[in-house]
Structure formats: C-alpha cells, structure tokens
Amino acid sequence: MSALEPVNDDISPISLADIERARRLLNGVTAYTPIETSSSLSAVAGTSVFLKCENLQRTGSFKLRGAFTRLSALSETDRKKGVIAASAGNHAQGVAVAARELGIDCIVFMPNGAALPKVTATRTYGAEVRLAGEDLAESIELAQIEAAESGRVFIPPFDHVDIVTGQATLGLEVLEQVPQVGTILVPTGGGGLLAGVAIAVHLSGSRAQVVGVQAEGAAAFPASLSKGAPVRLTQMATIADGIAVPEPSELTLGIVRKHVAEIRTVTEEQIGEAMLFLSERAKLVVEPAGAVGVAALLAGSIGLEGPIVVVLSGGNVDTLLLNRVLLHGLVVAGRFMEMIVRVSDRPGSLVKLLTALAQTECNVVSVEHDRTSTGLAATDVQIAVKVETKGQDHKAEIIATLKRLQYDVAFPAVEKA
Structure with missing residues (x-):
C-alpha cells in the first residue's frame, strides 16, 4: 500500500477519522470484497481495469x-x-x-x-x-x-452522514487493493455510495478521479449539478431499479460537487451489454444498477486515467429479469435474432427456408407458423424464426442471404436490423 497524505478538510461533514471508525465498526460485519482483474476490459480501455466485487458482499450489495x-x-x-x-x-x-x-x-x-x-x-x-x-x-x-x-x-437510503460514512469504507478498501488507481467508476442513484467513495479517496490524499455513472433514464445528477441544488425528475424509466432515484439530497450533492470529477450516463442497451459481458467474460452475476460502470467503460474510456477500478455495486437481480436482460444483450450484440419470413403455403417451403438458414451456419432456436395474421394472403404462411448468430457480421450475412434468395423478411419492433 502506498503512503497517502491525508487532506485536512474542516468544512467536510465527514472526516477521515469518521470513515476509519466506521471501518473498525464494520469489521466482522461486512466482507472485505475482492478485486478482480479483467483482461477483456483492460483491452477495451487500453489500461489495467479492476472490478471491485461488491456484488459478493453480504446481502448482495454495498x-x-x-x-x-x-x-x-x-x-x-x-x-x-x-x-x-x-x-x-x-x-x-x-x-x-x-x-x-x-x-x-x-x-x-x-x-x-x-x-x-x-x-x-x-x-x-x-x-x-x-x-x-x-x-x-x-x-x-x-x-x-x-x-x-x-x-x-x-433509515434513509442515502441522505444521512452515517450512511455516507459507512459507504465510504468501500473507498478505503479500493485504495488498499489498487493503491495506484487513476479512476474509480461508481454506480450512482441518490449518490450515497458515490459521495462516500469520493470523500474517502480525497481525504486519503489520493489523486484518483472518481466518476459517477447513472442510467440515462434516471439521471438526476446532471441537472442538479448544473443548478447547484437538487432537481427532482418528473419521470424515470430504467431496468436499473437500484439507482432509479428521482433526486439527490443536499448532503450527497454537496459532496459530489466538491469531490467528483464527472457524471456519465449509459443507455438501457449499454447496461444489458455490460451485464452480458460480465456474465460471459468475468463469470459474475451483476444486477443492472451494479453494471453501469462497466457499461460506461464499454461505451468509451476517453478521459479516464488508468488504472481503472469499476465498482460492481450489487448482484441482486431477479432471475426472470436477468434472463430478459441477457437476451436483449445478445440481440444488441448481434448474437440473437428474430425474423418473420413470409413464404408460399405449399409443401417444401419450410424445408427450403431452413436449408437456406443452415447454409449460413446459424442455430435455429424456434420456428412458429402463422396463417391467420391480418394482411396475410390465403396462399401464404408467416414463419417466425429465432436464431443464434455469431455477431453483427454473421447477422448481416444471414439477412443478405435470405434477401438474395428473394425471401420477404421483416423484423419485430424490438429487432432493428
């Protein structure tokens, strides 16, 4: 562990001594969660990337x-x-x-x-x-x-000095585990964890920049920081329910304004892609809110000094939601596709279609016939086909092959081919 020069901050609502006291209090109550290296994310970012696995904490979150x-x-x-x-x-x-x-x-x-x-x-x-x-x-x-x-x-979720102080202990752990850290990406809702990590890092004397990440559909911090006061969102829409908070508090906003380098936002598609990435490449189950830091990194690492630590803030995800999100992630990545193909309702038509698909080396998951849809001619049948693909290039090849064979191909609203 490198020697850090603590910063004296008399006007801060939290001192380094407060955070260290909380850490002693939590000894034996919370886990000292591991830091995992990620060669895949390091390759994407062009610098060393570490994952702070708070999804493995007791209760599944920080x-x-x-x-x-x-x-x-x-x-x-x-x-x-x-x-x-x-x-x-x-x-x-x-x-x-x-x-x-x-x-x-x-x-x-x-x-x-x-x-x-x-x-x-x-x-x-x-x-x-x-x-x-x-x-x-x-x-x-x-x-x-x-x-x-x-x-x-x-007991509020983030709007109390004691709450922020407790979350700040995570920041001390990061500095011990990766003392040379350049950037820490922190999932952000009301800002309790972000404020805690940022103030711990700053008071410890580290030069690391702390960056908050919010879901685009529930990002209250940008407007609040711009106004200099909490701004309440009138509506929110995101799968990341763990950070779907309509406004920060005066406490968290004040700390974030002073100690946080920037706030980034990510889309729902990027969150799904991050969850898929973590599942396949890091072998980690992470909830949507906990994956936003990885989503931000996958979206672009420009301006982020390495080494980078990404906080995976939680792993409490409903299995049904996880299934839907991962499937959506596969769709976004071009590895799963649903098509609706219209063919003549005559013997051999289905075999010809499946033969054409087999030649593209995709894996057919399901096939469903429909002869009764509105606008469907009496001589035609509509076939919904779901296939597993190898990526965007393979997906484009499949579509091109079917169109070259003069198949009438359409895609459900969720699939933008």
Whole structure:
C-alpha cells in the first residue's frame, strides 16, 4: 500500500477519522470484497481495469455498510423504538440484516412491484415487509408517515452522514487493493455510495478521479449539478431499479460537487451489454444498477486515467429479469435474432427456408407458423424464426442471404436490423 497524505478538510461533514471508525465498526460485519482483474476490459480501455466485487458482499450489495453504521449510532432509546425503511431491494436487505445483528425491530416498506426474491430475502433477514406504494417514492412517503406516527426511526437510503460514512469504507478498501488507481467508476442513484467513495479517496490524499455513472433514464445528477441544488425528475424509466432515484439530497450533492470529477450516463442497451459481458467474460452475476460502470467503460474510456477500478455495486437481480436482460444483450450484440419470413403455403417451403438458414451456419432456436395474421394472403404462411448468430457480421450475412434468395423478411419492433 502506498503512503497517502491525508487532506485536512474542516468544512467536510465527514472526516477521515469518521470513515476509519466506521471501518473498525464494520469489521466482522461486512466482507472485505475482492478485486478482480479483467483482461477483456483492460483491452477495451487500453489500461489495467479492476472490478471491485461488491456484488459478493453480504446481502448482495454495498448497502449493509451504510445501514449498519447508521443503526449502530442510534441511542438505546431509539433502538427500543425500532426502525423503518423503504426500498426496492438492496437498502431493505441491508437495513434488515443490520437490525437483526443489533437486535432492533425493523419494518421495511417495499413497492407493490418489488422483485419477489428481494422481498423474500428481506423477510428471511427478519424484517417485517409491507408491500405498499406503486413506486419507491410512494413507498418512502408511506414509510415516513408510519415513522412519524409510530415513533420509529426512519433509515434513509442515502441522505444521512452515517450512511455516507459507512459507504465510504468501500473507498478505503479500493485504495488498499489498487493503491495506484487513476479512476474509480461508481454506480450512482441518490449518490450515497458515490459521495462516500469520493470523500474517502480525497481525504486519503489520493489523486484518483472518481466518476459517477447513472442510467440515462434516471439521471438526476446532471441537472442538479448544473443548478447547484437538487432537481427532482418528473419521470424515470430504467431496468436499473437500484439507482432509479428521482433526486439527490443536499448532503450527497454537496459532496459530489466538491469531490467528483464527472457524471456519465449509459443507455438501457449499454447496461444489458455490460451485464452480458460480465456474465460471459468475468463469470459474475451483476444486477443492472451494479453494471453501469462497466457499461460506461464499454461505451468509451476517453478521459479516464488508468488504472481503472469499476465498482460492481450489487448482484441482486431477479432471475426472470436477468434472463430478459441477457437476451436483449445478445440481440444488441448481434448474437440473437428474430425474423418473420413470409413464404408460399405449399409443401417444401419450410424445408427450403431452413436449408437456406443452415447454409449460413446459424442455430435455429424456434420456428412458429402463422396463417391467420391480418394482411396475410390465403396462399401464404408467416414463419417466425429465432436464431443464434455469431455477431453483427454473421447477422448481416444471414439477412443478405435470405434477401438474395428473394425471401420477404421483416423484423419485430424490438429487432432493428
């Protein structure tokens, strides 16, 4: 580990001593998650790339760090009152485990549409789960109302100094594991993890730049940083529910403005591509929110000084969603394609089509006949074919072959060939 010169920052809400104290508190509670090298990402970035595998943390995400730090700071009186939180999954599990470890009664509000595995896990950890609210914002509102009426202590997902201090311990680990780090890419929602990592890095004297990454469909930081105050998004749309937060807090925004180099955004397609990449090349299961840093790196490493550490912030992904996202990633990568081919409804037509496809060396996954679609002539049949391909060039070759043989080929709306 290289010697770092701590930075004195008297106006910071968090000191290096606070972070080191939290780290001692978390010893034996959280795991010292591994750093994995990635030769594939290093080749893409043109510099050494490391993955901080917080998806392997207890509860499957970094959230336990902040939750345990916050609950540990409660007075004995507040502990007896119990705690309440609201979350779509990761914060819920972090608070539930922290409460169990400290012997505190815990209620967690989760949106009605919360993923079943996350709901089940939160209950397994000992919390009382109440499914209420159409989205996270409504669940938070209901949880705060309950807290005011019951006297329980509300545990926010990011808007508290103790929460940010706990998340900052991840930054200290990164500096120990890759002391020469040049850039740290951090998944960002409300900014608790980003603020924590950035302030830990800065106060430790490292010259590494910290870059936040948000989903394009839920990116509240760019407008908030531009205005200099939290700006609330009126709508959000992303598969990365773990970072779908409508606005940062004054606390996190203030730290980010001072300690973070920049904020980057990634598209849904890029997130899916990153999850596929991590699954195939790194053998890691990472949720959409946890994969945005890799998505940003795959989108372009210009301006990112190496070595680069990418934080994989969580691995709690519903299996059904994982299946859909990975399939979409295959489509984007040109490795899976669905076509609708119209042929004459006569014996041998299907055999000819499949023979043509076989000559392109693609793998046919499924075939479905349709003779009743609107606009389909009585003499024609519509065949939906799903095939596995070897990439964009192979995909283009298949399409070209079918068109050369004068097949009428179309693609579903989700497939833009």
